[in-house]
Amino acid sequence: MATLQDFKTSEKSWWCPGCGDFGVLAAMQKALVAVGAEPSTTAIVAGIGCSGKLGNYINSYNIHVTHGRTLPAAMGIKLANRDLLVLAAGGDGDAYAIGMGHFMHALRRNVNVTYIVMDNHVYGLTKGQASPTSESGFQTKTTPNGSIDRPVHPLMLAVSGGATFVAQGFSSWQPQLARLIQQGIEHPGFALINVISPCVTYNKVNTYDWYKKTLVNLDDDSTYDAHTRSTALARLDATEELVTGLIYQEESVPYEDQVPGFRNTALVNQDWQVDDKTWNTIMASLE
Amino acid sequence: MVAWKIGGEQGEGIDSTGDVLSTVLSRMGYFVYGYKLFSSRIKGGHTTYKVRIASRPVEAATEVSDILVALNQETINQHAFELNGGLLLADSAFHPVMPDRVSATLVTLPLTQIAKTHGSVVMRNMVSVGASVALLNLSPDPFLDYVEAKFSRKGASIVTANQEAVMDGYNRVRDEYAGISQLTLGRPVTGDRLVLTGNDALALGAIAGGCRLMCGYPITPATDIMEALSKWLPLVGGTVVQMEDELASMSACIGAGYAGVRAMTATSGPGFSLMQEGLGLAGMAEIPVVVVDTQRSGPSTGMPTKQEQSDLMAMINGGHGDGPRVVLAPSSLEESFEDGWQAFNVADQLQTPVVIATDLSLALWSQSIDRDKLDGPRVAIERGPLVSADELGQRGQEVFHRYAITNDGISPRTLPGTINGQYLATGVEHQPSGKVSEDPTNRARMMEKRLAKLALIHSLRQSIKWEGPQNPDLVLLAIGSTVGAIREAQSVLLGEGHSVAISWLRTLSPFPIEEFTKRVAGAGHVLVVEQNATAQLAQLMRAQGVWDAHRFDSLLKYDGVQFFPSEIVDGAHPFLATYAEVQ
Numbered sequence: 044m045a046t047l048q049d050f051k052t053s054e055k056s057w058w059c060p061g062c063g064d065f066g067v068l069a070a071m072q073k074a075l076v077a078v079g080a081e082p083s084t085t086a087i088v089a090g091i092g093c094s095g096k097l098g099n100y101i102n103s104y105n106i107h108v109t110h111g112r113t114l115p116a117a118m119g120i121k122l123a124n125r126d127l128l129v130l131a132a133g134g135d136g137d138a139y140a141i142g143m144g145h146f147m148h149a150l151r152r153n154v155n156v157t158y159i160v161m162d163n164h165v166y167g168l169t170k171g172q173a174s175p176t177s178e179s180g181f182q183t184k185t186t187p188n189g190s191i192d193r194p195v196h197p198l199m200l201a202v203s204g205g206a207t208f209v210a211q212g213f214s215s216w217q218p219q220l221a222r223l224i225q226q227g228i229e230h231p232g233f234a235l236i237n238v239i240s241p242c243v244t245y246n247k248v249n250t251y252d253w254y255k256k257t258l259v260n261l262d263d264d265s266t267y268d269a270h271t272r273s274t275a276l277a278r279l280d281a282t283e284e285l286v287t288g289l290i291y292q293e294e295s296v297p298y299e300d301q302v303p304g305f306r307n308t309a310l311v312n313q314d315w316q317v318d319d320k321t322w323n324t325i326m327a328s329l330e
Numbered sequence: 331m332v333a334w335k336i337g338g339e340q341g342e343g344i345d346s347t348g349d350v351l352s353t354v355l356s357r358m359g360y361f362v363y364g365y366k367l368f369s370s371r372i373k374g375g376h377t378t379y380k381v382r383i384a385s386r387p388v389e390a391a392t393e394v395s396d397i398l399v400a401l402n403q404e405t406i407n408q409h410a411f412e413l414n415g416g417l418l419l420a421d422s423a424f425h426p427v428m429p430d431r432v433s434a435t436l437v438t439l440p441l442t443q444i445a446k447t448h449g450s451v452v453m454r455n456m457v458s459v460g461a462s463v464a465l466l467n468l469s470p471d472p473f474l475d476y477v478e479a480k481f482s483r484k485g486a487s488i489v490t491a492n493q494e495a496v497m498d499g500y501n502r503v504r505d506e507y508a509g510i511s512q513l514t515l516g517r518p519v520t521g522d523r524l525v526l527t528g529n530d531a532l533a534l535g536a537i538a539g540g541c542r543l544m545c546g547y548p549i550t551p552a553t554d555i556m557e558a559l560s561k562w563l564p565l566v567g568g569t570v571v572q573m574e575d576e577l578a579s580m581s582a583c584i585g586a587g588y589a590g591v592r593a594m595t596a597t598s599g600p601g602f603s604l605m606q607e608g609l610g611l612a613g614m615a616e617i618p619v620v621v622v623d624t625q626r627s628g629p630s631t632g633m634p635t636k637q638e639q640s641d642l643m644a645m646i647n648g649g650h651g652d653g654p655r656v657v658l659a660p661s662s663l664e665e666s667f668e669d670g671w672q673a674f675n676v677a678d679q680l681q682t683p684v685v686i687a688t689d690l691s692l693a694l695w696s697q698s699i700d701r702d703k704l705d706g707p708r709v710a711i712e713r714g715p716l717v718s719a720d721e722l723g724q725r726g727q728e729v730f731h732r733y734a735i736t737n738d739g740i741s742p743r744t745l746p747g748t749i750n751g752q753y754l755a756t757g758v759e760h761q762p763s764g765k766v767s768e769d770p771t772n773r774a775r776m777m778e779k780r781l782a783k784l785a786l787i788h789s790l791r792q793s794i795k796w797e798g799p800q801n802p803d804l805v806l807l808a809i810g811s812t813v814g815a816i817r818e819a820q821s822v823l824l825g826e827g828h829s830v831a832i833s834w835l836r837t838l839s840p841f842p843i844e845e846f847t848k849r850v851a852g853a854g855h856v857l858v859v860e861q862n863a864t865a866q867l868a869q870l871m872r873a874q875g876v877w878d879a880h881r882f883d884s885l886l887k888y889d890g891v892q893f894f895p896s897e898i899v900d901g902a903h904p905f906l907a908t909y910a911e912v913q
Contacts, residue, residue, distance in 0.1 A: 054765060081749075082752050083719075083746075083747060083748060083749040083750065083751065083752060084746070084747055086588075086589065086746045088585065098754050098756070099754060099765065099766065102752055103752055104588075104746035104747075104751075104752050104753070105752070105753070105754040105755065105756075105764075106584075106585070106588050106615070106754075106755045106756070107615075107754060107755065107756035107757060107758060108581060108584065108585075108611060108757065109581065109607045109608060109610075109611050109757060111577075112577060112578070112581035112608070114578075115545070115573060115577075115578035115579075115581035115582040115585065116581045116582065116584055116585035116588075117585060118571070118582050118585065119543070119545065119581070119582035119583060119584065119585025119586035119587075119588075119589070119593060120585040120586065120588060120589040120746070121585075122543055122569065122571070122582075122586060122591075123542075123543060123585070123586040123589035123590060123591035123593070124589045124590065124591070124745075124746060124747060126747065127589065127746055127747060144574050144575060144577075144578070145574065145577075145578050145581075147574075148573070148574040148578070152571075302564075302569045303564050303569075304563070304564025304565065304566075304567060304568070304569065305564075305567065305569055306567045308567075310542045310543065310567065310568060310586075310591045311589055311590040311591050311745060311747070313542070313567055315540030315542065315566075315592070315711055316540070316707065316709075316711060317537060317538055317566055317706050317707055317709075318707060319707050321565050321566060322538075322706045322707050324565060325534070325537065325562050325565060325706070326524070326534075326701070326704070328561060328562070329524055329526060329530060330524070
């Protein structure tokens with residue numbers, strides 16, 4: 044059994060001291076240990092931005108892709124080798140700006156991939172510009188008079204877009220976050236865990252203290268039903284998505300279990316030499 | 331050699347008429363080359379289907395026709411001038427009018443009316459086939475056999491109705507226009523052949539080469555590859571995924587390549603532009619992936635259904651940075667099949683993206699091919715250097731060095747799942763361990779490693795092909811579908827007594843400098859024939875330092891119509907004339 048230590052690397056972090064991403068990394072490592080994962084059979088896809096550096100700090104098979112393209116790459120890995128545990132991680136820009144198209148289609152495709160979005164409502168690595176989740180009026184160097192755009196609501200988009208698992212955590216609330224990531228990994232399909240991961244350098248509005256005062260923990264509400272889409276949407280709308288916990292989950296059969304002709308043996312472990320019988324069948328279709 | 335053409339409205343059965351004729355003629359032992367004029371719309375609009383038929387291989391278009399089947403007046407107005415004394419078979423339903431100055435023999439038959447008597451206007455294709463068979467002075471029997479096999483599942487009455495439609499068209503020509511056609515096809519050549527497109531052949535190659543995942547986004551003229559693989563991949567345990575765009579298609583293939591599975595995408599110009607960022611990542615992180623670019627007329631949307639070879643610069647140098655990649659160029663069905671499987675070996679062996687440069691005419695037009703040239707089960711699958719968990723254990727390294735510096739630039743890789751083989755693959759500059767680094771010495775070494783390994787391609791395959799005399803007065807040089815046209819032009823020029831060879835590039839990048847220089851050293855003149863406006867192949871040769879301005883010239887065409895051999899013959903004459911004077 045792998046331990047927390049097994050999922051760590053010797054690389055020194057480039058994140059700012061106090062960055063929420065440390066909490067996300069720690070919770071991911073805890074969740075991987077909790078589900079009994081091994082570094083050699085775990086593949087993590089990271090995007091571009093502060094969040095994209097994650098792969099440097101977690102011992103597993105890591106691929107750091109182009110901006111916004113984590114989800115199609117993660118799908119490619121999972122379809123190539125369904126024995127791997129596949130996670131994708133990116134920031135709010137990676138997920139909901141440049142990668143928004145892929146996000147919506149990953150939801151409806153439902154490949155068994157766990158997607159962790161490190162959401163800080165601001166662009167950090169480019170040194171402080173508005174992000175798609177920035178609130179209207181948010182002042183940055185590119186929005187000196189305050190952002191006019193309305194913010195994206197990723198959780199409502201996910202629930203209405205066909206997601207089978209939607210959760211939100213807070214990097215400071217470790218036990219809940221680790222548990223949500225674990226549940227996401229165990230969910231047989233695409234799982235979105237949006238994580239509030241404050242930027243201590245460029246976001247002076249949505250701070251740790253602000254979130255601690257504002258976030259509502261769904262774990263404290265025993266009446267909340269996370270298995271009804273309309274209930275989830277109503278709660279997200281009423282709270283402006285300022286909630287943590289499991290928001291929505293439904294019965295799910297992952298994409299790879301529905302592909303006609305797909306076998307249980309991972310594609311990468313199959314013999315690719317085509318046999319005469321199959322070849323003749325293929326050639327006959329061209330007659 | 332006979333050229334047969336049919337024209338009418340798109341969606342009126344033009345394609346099925348041409349397909350039936352090509353398929354049966356091929357089975358009878360004739361070589362066919364079938365190509366179309368079509369537009370980017372679903373129904374309506376003028377369309378034609380032309381089939382060249384011969385008792386030797388055909389792989390080029392021609393501007394003349396021996397038989398024109400016209401289902402409307404527009405076909406006559408647009409194409410009758412191709413008939414240099416040939417036969418014009420027209421449906422009397424539209425009261426055909428022969429334009430002035432057209433030299434042709436008019437054969438009118440009530441094609442639509444005959445079709446209706448057999449049940450439906452749809453059967454006009456069978457009536458047209460029957461009438462065409464009579465004009466070709468062939469026996470209708472093989473066509474009747476074909477109809478029986480094709481429609482047997484639909485019941486005896488359907489078979490009979492279609493056979494009668496064929497025979498009615500056939501007999502009406504024989505009875506009413508006896509002796510009108512002097513056309514002969516010559517002696518058929520026995521052989522076991524199929525009629526395929528380049529897209530078909532490439533997709534077959536991919537299956538044989540171990541491709542098990544195709545992620546794509548539909549685009550003309552690449553879509554057939556995706557559709558063929560959608561049928562075939564499930565038979566071998568693989569699958570096609572229709573992605574949301576070409577960015578996703580490319581990224582998904584990179585993910586699969588990283589995980590060790592052979593994955594491909596197929597696109598055309600507009601999609602290829604979107605794939606540039608992914609090609610950069612695959613090059614930087616040394617991930618095998620195969621991309622097919624079936625070029626069409628650009629830039630932007632350009633002319634989606636028209637021929638061009640104008641993505642060469644994008645394929646070789648596109649994207650930001652000095653991205654390492656290999657570009658292969660098939661020019662025939664055999665080479666489309668070969669590159670279809672070999673691209674995956676090359677990608678694995680060189681750990682780099684491989685682009686297959688085809689073009690619309692090669693991708694879409696149907697040709698005869700000997701079945702034994704497509705021996706999928708005997709294709710060799712070469713994985714390139716992989717490291718197993720046992721080997722890692724023996725090394726006792728604490729951290730696996732995925733990007734270790736080696737003599738040939740190729741670093742053995744682990745596949746995810748290999749114990750203790752974990753590493754970071756990243757588009758950020760990195761050290762041998764995969765850890766990111768901006769150290770100048772490391773940067774230079776890594777750039778050199780990624781670029782140096784590409785030269786190995788020339789040891790894996792022959793990158794230049796040559797046919798004809800070794801030291802000719804003139805070499806016609808081309809790529810892609812244009813090779814078929816220069817070959818036909820060469821045979822005309824040889825017939826005129828000229829000394830002409832043809833040559834074509836099988837690998838565009840890295841450019842086979844030494845092989846090329848040696849090959850053309852003894853040639854008088856080199857005429858580079860390509861389908862784009864900016865002479866991209868010639869530019870490439872200039873950049874590689876192999877262009878000799880005294881001996882090299884360009885012949886370009888960029889109107890969307892594929893080269894006719896006659897245009898190349900005309901383009902070659904001035905150079906050959908100069909030669910004759912000198913001698």
